[in-house]
Amino acid sequence: EALPDGIVIVGRGGRIAYANQLMQRLSGYSRRELLGKPIELLVPEAARFDHERHREGYAGSPRARPMGMSLDIALQRKDGTVFPADIALSPLTTEPELLVVAAVRDATERRQAQRLLAVLEDRERIAKELHDGVIQALFAVGMTLQATEAKSGDREVVRNRLAEAVDSIDEIIRDLRNYIFGLRPGLLADRRLDEALRELTAEFQERTGIVAAVDIDPRVAARFANSSGPLVQIVREALSNVARHSQAGTCRLSFLERDGQAMLEIDDDGRGLDGRRAGSAGQGLRNMQERAAAIGGRFSLESAPGQGSTVRVTLPL
Ligand SMILES: Nc1ncnc2c1ncn2[C@@H]1O[C@H](COP(=O)(O)OP(=O)(O)OP(=O)(O)O)[C@@H](O)[C@H]1O
Ligand SMILES: [Mg+2]
CATH class of the missing domain: 3.30.450.20 (PAS domain)
Incomplete structure (x- = not known):
């Protein structure tokens, strides 16, 4: 009883x-x-x-x-x-x-709680994908078009920039479809992680004029193939921050082994962050941190005013 x-x-x-x-x-x-x-x-x-x-x-x-x-x-x-x-x-x-x-x-309460949790998780996921994928990509297209306005005297440049913008918009549409179906970002559809990261950086350099060096150990990248989706989104957001906030001349993406751990870094030589700005209303830093934690990694941001900044994700090998 x-x-x-x-x-x-x-x-x-x-x-x-x-x-x-x-x-x-x-x-x-x-x-x-x-x-x-x-x-x-x-x-x-x-x-x-x-x-x-x-x-x-x-x-x-x-x-x-x-x-x-x-x-x-x-x-x-x-x-x-x-x-x-x-x-x-x-x-x-x-x-x-x-x-x-x-x-x-x-089981009324348990099932309600389960359903609510599933909805909340989904909402969180969609918010992240839209922020890191779609908003940053649209921002990049906007920058391209803005730069085109300044060059509107040069028809050749204008034509090329417009063609690029149209391509980017097509890619964003493809990404959106993928997010909707819960798939990984389109950049990864037919590429390995190291290739996807190279491609991202090359696009970034072309678009922003910030010289971007890449140093990826393909074996390290291959170890984290299962985490490709979150890693690509972290790099996307970090590069987007460099483009929007840093005023850097150069930046460097590396994914290497150091001291028995895998280390993903996005470095820039720009103006750096002061404490106040890092606490701003943006979501990017928080998203990167959460994505890193979700794949068992540690996120850190090192920066000082005038000294550039380094976004780092350390992962156990
Ligand atoms: N590489 C960087 N160089 C200089 N400042 C930076 C850099 N990265 C981030 N910041 C500063 O830190 C703030 C917080 O970044 P975060 O990515 O969280 O937000 P955001 O980029 O402003 O907005 P969101 O990412 O939500 O579109 C930025 O507003 C910016 O002032
Ligand atoms: Mg940001």
Whole structure:
């Protein structure tokens, strides 16, 4: 009687042989109303027929097994209302006739919490992808077009820049489709991680005029192929920050082994951050930190005014 679950014991022919107090409370039936009734009394009407068939199957090969942990199992109360339930079934083998003990727990809150969590996780993921992928990419296209305005006397340059902007927009559309389907950023679709990082940096240099050196150990990159998505997004955001905030002349992307650890760094020789600016309303730094943590890495930002800045992700090898 002191168990935290509602308990019913089901005997021959699926008839209820015992119900504890909590089971009475969960179902709204008194013990007298339950005893001797088919267990299907507690099963929602639509599922009763199937339940009988399942029960007969269970009687043929009784094995303790949890039920309802992944299935959408529900019970019906006396007043006709239905509630989701987690149910664990186990046979009582000591008895001459097969008795089955069912432990029943109201799963309303657990399932609601689960659903809410899934929605929140999804929302967080989409916010990140849009911020690091789409917003930064659109920002880059905007910069290209702005630079074009200044050159509008030179038709050749204007034509090339416009063609680039159109290409970039096509890529952003492809990325958006990928995010929507929960896939990895399009840059990775047909490339290895080291190739994708090189490509990102080359695009960055072409677009911003900031000279960008790349130093990637392909073996280190290959070790983190499974984390390609987050790593690419970290680099994207770090480069976007260099383009937007640093006024740097050069920058360097490296992904190497150092002291037995893998180290991803994005370095620039720009004006650096002061404490106040780093705490600004932006989301980029926080996203990078969270992405690094999610793949087991440590994120750090080193910078001093006038001394450039270094974004670093350290990963265990
Ligand atoms: N490489 C850099 N050089 C100089 N300042 C930087 C650099 N990276 C970041 N900052 C400063 O740190 C601030 C916070 O960066 P963060 O990426 O979090 O936000 P943001 O880039 O302003 O906005 P968001 O990334 O959300 O579009 C920036 O606003 C900028 O002032
Ligand atoms: Mg940013």
